[in-house]
Amino acid sequence: MRKLFINTIVGLLATGLTGGIALAQKAADTAASDYPSADVLVSASRANGNATVSVPGWPRNQVRQITLSYAVNAGAFDLTTTAGAAQLEQAIKDTALDVCKEIGRQYPSTTPDDAACAKEAVAKAMVRVHVLVATAASKRTAQ
Secondary structure, eight states: OHHHHHHHHHHHHHHHHHHHHHHHHHHHHHTGGGSOTTEEEEEEEEEETTOOBOSSOSSOOBOOEEEEEEEEEGGGSOTTSHHHHHHHHHHHHHHHHHHHHHHHHHOTTEESOHHHHHHHHHHHHHHHHHHHHHHHHHHHHHO
């Protein structure tokens, strides 16, 4: 009876762990596709100098890299105008700084600093912004 109980517990734990891994993988694989086409994902990553042990994870692995993402709704801007594109660019810069500051607040020993982190996040997000602006421009000229 005891052996059956132990086997049942081990089986339940294994099922829970593999299910959690599958869900995490699914979330990572589809993270970019979860946002509407008019959204720009602003993601920032910073290295954790203290290699903090994760609180919710099992087994408790060291966290060496922290990544956080916010979505900016590009549909709220008129990308057919220079002013609208400039407003979106400023929103991306502001959001990137917010993302980096939040990582720094939660993990004070992370590097690089907020400004360098934001600069990298803006560079990544602006690729999507340029595509959206070019698409809006092509639609404008087609009319």
